[in-house]
Amino acid sequence: MIRVVLPYHLRTLAQVGNEVELEIGGLKTLGSVLDALEARYPMLRGTIRDHVTRERRAFIRFFACGQDLSLEALDAPLPDLVASGAEHLMIVGAIAGG
Amino acid sequence: MSKVRVLVGTRKGAFILTSDARRKDWEISGPHFAGWEIYHINGSPANPDRIYASQSTGWFGQVIQRSNDGGKTWEPVGNKFTYEGVPGSHLWYDGTQHPWEFKRVWQLQPSLTNPDTVYAGVEDAALFCSTDGGLTWQELPGLRAAKGHLWQPGAGGMCLHTIILDPSNPQRFYVAISAAGAFRTDDGGQTWRPINQGLNSLFELPDASAEVGHCVHNLAMHPSRPGVLFMQKHWDVMRSDNAGELWQEVSGNLPSDFGFPIAVHSHEPETIYVVPIKSDSEHFPPDGKLRVFRSRTGGNDWEPLTKGLPQSDCYVNVLRSALAVDSLDPCGVYFGTTGGQVYASPDSGDNWKSIVRDFPAVLSVEVQTLP
Numbered sequence: 001m002i003r004v005v006l007p008y009h010l011r012t013l014a015q016v017g018n019e020v021e022l023e024i025g026g027l028k029t030l031g032s033v034l035d036a037l038e039a040r041y042p043m044l045r046g047t048i049r050d051h052v053t054r055e056r057r058a059f060i061r062f063f064a065c066g067q068d069l070s071l072e073a074l075d076a077p078l079p080d081l082v083a084s085g086a087e088h089l090m091i092v093g094a095i096a097g098g
Numbered sequence: 099m100s101k102v103r104v105l106v107g108t109r110k111g112a113f114i115l116t117s118d119a120r121r122k123d124w125e126i127s128g129p130h131f132a133g134w135e136i137y138h139i140n141g142s143p144a145n146p147d148r149i150y151a152s153q154s155t156g157w158f159g160q161v162i163q164r165s166n167d168g169g170k171t172w173e174p175v176g177n178k179f180t181y182e183g184v185p186g187s188h189l190w191y192d193g194t195q196h197p198w199e200f201k202r203v204w205q206l207q208p209s210l211t212n213p214d215t216v217y218a219g220v221e222d223a224a225l226f227c228s229t230d231g232g233l234t235w236q237e238l239p240g241l242r243a244a245k246g247h248l249w250q251p252g253a254g255g256m257c258l259h260t261i262i263l264d265p266s267n268p269q270r271f272y273v274a275i276s277a278a279g280a281f282r283t284d285d286g287g288q289t290w291r292p293i294n295q296g297l298n299s300l301f302e303l304p305d306a307s308a309e310v311g312h313c314v315h316n317l318a319m320h321p322s323r324p325g326v327l328f329m330q331k332h333w334d335v336m337r338s339d340n341a342g343e344l345w346q347e348v349s350g351n352l353p354s355d356f357g358f359p360i361a362v363h364s365h366e367p368e369t370i371y372v373v374p375i376k377s378d379s380e381h382f383p384p385d386g387k388l389r390v391f392r393s394r395t396g397g398n399d400w401e402p403l404t405k406g407l408p409q410s411d412c413y414v415n416v417l418r419s420a421l422a423v424d425s426l427d428p429c430g431v432y433f434g435t436t437g438g439q440v441y442a443s444p445d446s447g448d449n450w451k452s453i454v455r456d457f458p459a460v461l462s463v464e465v466q467t468l469p
Binding site: 009012046051057059093094096 | 132133134155156157158159160161174177178180
């Protein structure tokens, strides 16, 4: 089970609470988490990554275990603590403005 | 008694203002989609309880919302706007070519007859259509074939911001793009041609009378006279009496002919409204006086409408989609400002009163007249 924390505006869009729990079979990667997230909450398609290129939107970041995973490959394994559900994966809107 | 529903899109959410036909006391609902930019919220003429909203932010991109109960509840629908074929490129600010990139939906225009058919004008400029209530969207790529490589962005981006459907001819509609100009289709959107003859963009284009490239800010049409169009261009207020084949300037005695929106009285096809702005460098009313100007002669002769509007120290703007009319008698006129005020006149512009004073910056105002 993977625990995902969404930014406020995507929580309101998907009408979910602070944390989303996803069951993912096989290798647990950023890509598989996003696939599962978008499958369960179709309204999130296009809001985290581009519909066509599947690339992360410019102002979205992925944090976990005190690390910035934003530039990791989508098929790279997630940290063990995230894959085991001990730690959550944070999807964050980048700081912008003052 | 009839009711009026005013749909307001702002920088930080949507609001719905309702009143009876007296248009004196208002109920306010919102913010809907709080914190998101609502470039446009618009209802179906065929079913007024069907409302579409364009919701976006720079962080999370585009969302389209749909309501089936007049804005009480909403559901997100399709947000996949993919250009047909190889998108190609258009002019960039510096004169180089720049690839077409989808950014947001500026305008949602539901069909006059079918609530499930809706058109979307987007940035970078293109026209999309949905025939399933917004679930899926298809581009009408013939528009970008109308010399799209010569279109260019204005300060607000390269946006298709105005869609007008001809009530007398379902195959004909008009769009306007900043900065490309006005375009018309006579075959339901398959093929398009520029309709910019007579426009003069002396300070914006190297060829002031170019076929495309003009910064058209807004178009308006009265449904009883679909061949007559009115235009607020970057500079100049224009009209065409032949469906856009030729335009003539009707700025007349306006204190400035720069501005963004233009609207037509719902019962008087020759009565039109603009909100003059000082200049393209100073986006606020001349002399700090917020004045709507009305012409009862289809242009050239204009009168300022000031009663109830601030006449000193006012430095707000009124954006291109933020002026609208209802269809009651007398005609109601409404506009929103970048200062967050929404003003209403229940008597064709003679007297004004603010419905609200402290909304976020208003991006769009649409009005529904309900039985």
